[in-house]
Amino acid sequence: MNFIKPVGILVLFVLLAVVAACGAPPTPETVTVVETVVVEKESEPVTVVETVEVVKEVEKIVEVEAEAAAKPFEGVEVNILTFVGPQVAEPLQRRGPDFTELTGATVNVVTVPNAELYQKALADLATGTNSFDGFLFAPQWIVDFAPAGFLEDLTDRVHNDEALEWDDIAPFFQDFNSYDGKVYSIPLDGDFHMVYYRTDLLEEAGLEPPRTWDDYLNIAKTLNGQDFDGDGEGDYGSCIAKARAQQSYWWIYSIAAPFIQSQGTSQGAFFNTETMEPLVNNDAFKRALEVYKETTDYGPPDELNLGVGDTRGLFTSGRCALSLDWGDIGTLAIDPENSNVQDKVGAVITPGSTQVLDWETGELVDCDETTCPYAVDGVNYAPYASFGGWAGAVNAAADDTVKDATYAFFSYMSQPAQANEDVTIGRTGYNPYRFSQFLNRQLWVKNGMSPEAAANYLGAIEASLNSPNMVLDLRIPQNQSYQQVELDRILAQYLAGELDTDQAAQEINDAWDEITDEAGREQQLEAYRATIGAN
Amino acid sequence: MQIDIKPQTQIEPNDKMTFLSRTWSKLSNWLERTSGSIFLWPAVLALLFLSIFPLIVSFYISLSRFSIALGGFELKFVGLDNYNRLLFGREQTHFLGLMAPPTPLSLFLFGLVVVGLAVFLVRYIRSSSVSLGGLLGRGVLVIGVAALVWILVHTLGPDGRPGTVAVTLIYVFVGIFFQYTLGLGLALLVVQKLPGRRFFRVVFLLPMMITPVGAAYMFRMVTDTSKGPFAPLWQGAGLTDFSWVTSPWGARVAILLADTWQWTPFMFIVLLAALESQATDVIEAATVDGANHRQIFRHITWPAILPVSLTLILIRMIEAFKIIDLPNVMTNGGPGTATESLTLQSFIAWRALNLGESAAIAYMLLFLVTFIAVSYVMLIRDRVVEKV
Amino acid sequence: MNRLFQRKSILRPSPASMALSYVALGIWTFIVLFPLYWLVVTSLKLPIQVHEGPFYLPFVDFQPSLDAWYYIVAGDLSKDTWRTYLNxxxxxxxxxxxxxxxxxxxxYALTRFNYQPRLGAIFTFIGCAALAIVAIAFGVPWLVAIISALVIFFLLLSTIGRRFKRSMGNDDIAFWMISQRMLPPIAVVIPIYILFQQLNLLDTRTALIITYVTINLPIVVWLMRDYLRSIPIELEECAAIDGASRYRIFWSIVLPLAVPGLVATFLFVLVFTWNEYLLALFLSGAKAQTLPYVISSQNATRGPQWWNMSVLILIMIIPVIAMAIVLERYIARGLLVGAVKG
Known part of the structure; x- marks a missing residue:
């Protein structure tokens, strides 16, 4: 029997073509339908009186955003992509109905798992599918998306939006949500690392909160193995997440930053701003590697497999004396359902160093007035704005009305009336990023923080944010390859003992150089200098 | 006239009927003749539709570098760069592993395998049915097996470090060995007429029904040495300061345990169905003739389930090579790179937008699976099936 | 004493080996059920009870709470849960x-017919498909590309294609089919995404169904091929002599005989699709998302939400268990078929 007859093949292709053709005619896009609805609604006088019931700040927004119609976005549907809650997505879902009440726009929050968010957003944008109008994602990604024209330039909108109070947002976060001088996203969250410590334990042992990483190690060593919670088991001196493919690439830089950067933010801590050579194959970074590895000795036995969620759980259940984390522990610790350490938690700026890197020789030198101009009491601090907080961006390919509605929603979420409440709630995952949020301690006390704890927590945030030597997260093209692939893997190999300190530093150096060369050294250097303000 | 009309009116429906029945019989004849195609083609079409196209596209991606460009994306053709990096470049120690200098033992083992392969080749050349194609195929097979053994022997030594290739092979072969043995054992137990066997049958299926991601998280919970259910046992054994995740082999064993837990049911249910569909009268006759359990199993049951078993192992092998959820969730491929499988390596590259390298790893995996599956089919499956 | 080791009838074991069997089965039952029990217990815990160390028995060493159940089934996440569940x-x-x-x-076709696809035809087909894809990659409208590839294919087939007389057999077709499962899904996600985007089928259940059918076909073909082989061909021959058509033979003789295999295979395929994660994640947006993604989502910036995950895994497994219990009867029938057959 002759199997592949021309007839069979013909059938195959006809079928293929039919199947293909059936899908070919583009179905009318929902957006256009929505648009006509909007036009109709706007053309006729809208007589909705329910707005009377809406609270005060709500009225203010209505005034700002819509002078003519009471509900400017009646019938508009906004699809927003973010990752699955309760953190971050929860406030969007909770406040979505309020926003609908206010403006008429319906907000659909589409969530995907955290680890897949970047790919999902990218696939949607790069293939021109454009099924999402807004994205709540990491501002680090702007550098990939904005030059490709995927994201709407929000500069004008932000500056003309009184209710948003853009100037209330700390300048650092304003910058971080911009690219090439244009604003592309609105921050809903502010992130950098701080060290948390147990006030009760340190007091008992007569120890001061850590000022340098050496202090940190000493405290961890002293307290490790003591029984904090009285269950008869030894507890841990320090809990820092170290799992692979989690976020250890951020932790290592919190440790390395004060050893590497001392001349202010524009000096940079990742690459040499003249040659784009990685600043890793030197004594400063190696010292940081050793510190990071040494904390393992004072941590839980399975620390190499713990992510930040695990260490947070351990800290708030009272099993750790020290931890390095974002602002989350501060708010989680006051939640009685999740915490055994209410009012026992203190926070300080990420520890510093008394020695810094000499860029010429690659060796560590002692701090003095020239080497560490920003040192406080001889200690060089360099708080690291790892990740930088979740932010809302608008798809440039969306329909104009939809763009406006999407922007309005992110603005609404970021306005002090909403945001200042959300940042004080542990489960939202939002951390403070506005002046009004850490100056007004009343907000925090109202949500269960003691006045002392609030002063301490917000003081640490303020100290970090006001530091002229803050280290900006890497925001150059391919930043994922540099940090989340190569640095992450080599770090994991180093922590697991597959590589020693010198090998690890050398490998990171080589891997980064290769990525830089592939992407174009000049181009990368240009981008790096621009993002840290070195030009 | 009437006489004329009558037959006509009678004939007309008759004509119609014969026409209809003729077309019908034509049609059914045609259907009958082409039944071979009609049975087979739908599946072939479906596969062509969704498999060939992605296969070719992803091959092209593996030869290029992906980047985001204005308004979309760009694929820049880079030739074999991605493969080169895996096999000879920076990723070599990650992909193939860190080769330790050979020890006497490793040389001995390698020598043993080489001798075995040489014997295999010589036997073939001496046999009566030598052909160029057959020789070529066997040559490729011998070289491939020798290369794999060389890698395994050198990276699994005390100073070496297995790369993702070796780790994947360990997952596949060790995992399948335990899954098949356990599955067969359980199937033989359950096929007996025991009261309550329906209960066991259903219960034993449970692990397979959990979504792999969920099963992986579940095993992370269960194997946790400080908060998991076995923590007291662990501490009682004086292992308070030790956790399996910090030891490369500990972590691999944990993943193998989870894999075995989840996939033994797959072996179990197919083998059970195979055992149940064998004819009981043969066994009855054998029992009457005084055959014991072992003899019955050896001469009746085993040959009956062998074809199914071999297919089962092949299918499971192909699936096992794609292991990703367990290492990804339980250890993220750590400690270091100790538990990273090929698919996980590909996935990590993919997540960071390094689509070219990701596709290259996937294609290397495809080559590896194809090589092993073809060797398996040629060497074991076909021979055994022929014999039976 | 001797009676203890004597089997009463065929397949009915003696009391001693029965006891041994029960012990072995019991051990494995424990191994299977314990992790599931741990899921149930964890689903009743508050976060802090999970972090503080192992607690085993609700009410005895910890106070159970339905918080996680409420959150998933009726609370904040319920909308997501039920929507994805329905999908x-x-x-x-x-x-x-x-x-x-x-x-x-x-x-069935592969066990009862002989096919001889010619190598030349296959290679020309692959070549033309590659050509079409390259053309599309360079911006040629894809309908045009496919049609012209088709034309080229026929031209080649009727000229060069006929010269290659070497052909493949049934086993090669079967192996080709199984080889379609060898490439890890991660490598084909992007092409499939683009394909469905072109067909305007992204975020529809149809796309998921089509994808799952193709990725699981090879397994079905392989498992069923072995089952059908073990069914004696004589019955079919008799029926064919009686004038039954191929389709009738297939439907009323082959299928009933293959019920155990069919049921087992159906269970696998159901389980594979029920649990598939990666492709579902990419081919679906808000509308067609399936349940596994909700589970994986429970690992976010707060670390894995063990309690929520446990609830989700449990509610996800329940229908499949029900299915397994129902279908188990049919698997059992396999024994009867075997007896009749003899």
């Missing part, structure tokens, strides 16, 4: 049934 319930069985029909038919 899973629709997609998995439909695609499993379609796969089973297509797969069994071609498995």
């Amino acid at each position: 899973t319930v629709i997609v998995a069985p439909i695609s499993a049934v379609i796969t089973l029909i297509l797969g069994t038919a071609s498995a």
